[in-house]
Amino acid sequence: MASSCCTPVPVIAISLGLLLLASISSVLSESMGNNTFRPRKELLKSRRMRALLKRLNKPSAKTIQSPDGDIIDCVPSHLQPAFDHPRLKGLKPMDPPERPRGHRFTDPLVDESFQLWRISGESCPDGTIPVRRTNEEDVLRATSVKKFGRKLAARLRRDSESSSHEHAVGYVVGDQYYGAKASLNVWAPSVTSPTEFSLSQIWVISGSFGHDLNTIEAGWQVSPQLYGDNAPRFFTYWTTDAYQTTGCYNLLCSGFIQTNNRIAIGAAISPTSTYNGGQFDISLLVWKDPNHGNWWLEFGSGLLVGYWPSFLFSHLAEHASMVQFGGEIVNTQPSGSHTSTQMGSGHFAHEGFGKASYFRNVQVVDWDNSLIPVQNLRVLADHPDCYDVQGGSNSVWGNYFYYGGPGRNVRCP
Template sequence: MGLRKFSFLAFVWFALLVGSNAEEQYSKQERRPIKTFKTIYGETIDCIDMYKQPAFDHPLLKDHKLQYAYLELNSLGIPFGGARAFINHYIPKCEDQQSSGAQIWIAEKYKFTNIQVGWRDEDLSGCYNLECPGFVQVDKSIALGQVLPYPSVIGGAQFEIRFFVQQDNNTKDWWLLNEKNGVDAKIGYWPAKLLPAFAGGAGIQWFGGVTSVESGRLFPPMGSGQFPSQSYSRACYVRQIQYFDQSSQTWKAPELTTPQNIVVTSNACYGATVDNSFKDYGFNVLFGGPGGDRCV
């Protein structure tokens, strides 16, 4: 597993996608890079015209199984205008056709369409980040899919990223932001016309981890590979979970959560727990586990 596979992730998932190979080939020809450069990690990054970004392919993981461990929040009739939280990042060991990550999901009430942002370590085929439908990049210093240079250490220093996804109240576009040096930096956005189901806001949010594996293979570790009972210095977490209130145009902490809000699809392999010790700033959820062959 190379460091290059541990990266910043952002994409929109749709229940149905219809495409054309001819259009895809034409699109690739029209998106020839203006400039190409290599990062210190050996990644090749192409710079293209802002108005010619990829908007056709989409990740469809055939013959793969998923496992989740997350906190679910429902809007209860008051649509969410966004979500934000800190996520610490690890490098879980992933083999061929395995994927493991920590994310924020924002979905409309029927869950057919959702926005996902976070980090992922993977050895899978498919399309993410700037190769996915519709995301418009505006920031010149952060490239989606780039390596995260400082992974957390079990029992040692924890390194975090603060992700924001927020709907513009005027255009209804959905913006991806990242906190840099205490300032909220706009990375890019998903145009409103791409997300008609989100026009009035989102109905559901999830915060936690996900793993994926090809059928017949072992599930990889999630997060740090430790169960959430191992505390903040050893487990993966999402902290200071907040939502954006459309009516007041302010960020707020969820008022309450219950054990019923925790979803774990395989207790033998993974776990998740909520810490409300700092609930005035937003709930925290710790999650993760070793994976293995008992994930049913």
């Protein structure tokens, strides 16, 4: 009996031991699988990053070190990233187009020293363009290598109620527009989170606010994720499918063709406006070349920056149906409350000149390639307790508006 009573014990022990060994084996196998998978994933990411950096950082004729740490490469014009596009390979930048009638042309040389990298007086040689060098740290700050240089799917004014993107803008809609022009003052707003941004810009828009939205955008922005600091920077953007898969900032994909050797898109702007002090503003003009259909960008009073080829777009290959001016921020609701990221100066519109941000001399280009004052400029703020806008007109500034705000405050929790 003793023998028979004792036989189940080792059987149970053996069974438990086998189960334990199987469990350990499973854990080890899973661990080894993960360890194998992770290096493969990291290796693939590293390869993609190296390929991206090689594609963006072209051979340069000269390198300039900016006081803020940026490296500016003087890249031969025909080697810039835009000419990687299959429809542009082997081509060169086009000659400047006819400017819109009513455009007041002055000496563009006064506009050339608005960026930090030009403080020393250096510029890129003729036949080259200045390109801000992209490094690994820039790419690693993005959510992925694939999404580097692109906006997250942003909704414009009409859909912003359900979006983290908030606006305070002036806009015109209901006609055919062939360009837009305005002067806007530059600030250095505080941005709360690295994944947020604050910008002021012109939007040239066509298509619906669905997946076929076309936009051309230019202005200044503070974007820690994109640039690694909190400096306001001159930027451009474009998309043909509502920011889904097409388009990018600056020269970070095949798109915008730069023709200027003295302006670096993506480089820091200096000086900036100060509260109750000196105001520094920039003028931007975007217009459609009536002969070739390309959309050109001019800075200041005659300094051509470059152009977006018409074939990049669907609806904008014809004309714009809406033009928008103003500010935009991203609100990620840190700590569950509204962000404290500032728009513009960080002060509300009612504070006026020297304190609030502004757009002045707001104009559009009509079908006849003429610059005309905006008719029926409408203003709208998504969340006026956080950021607001107030419009007006006078004989000096033409159509204008003040806009901006601090974000989180007692009325904007």
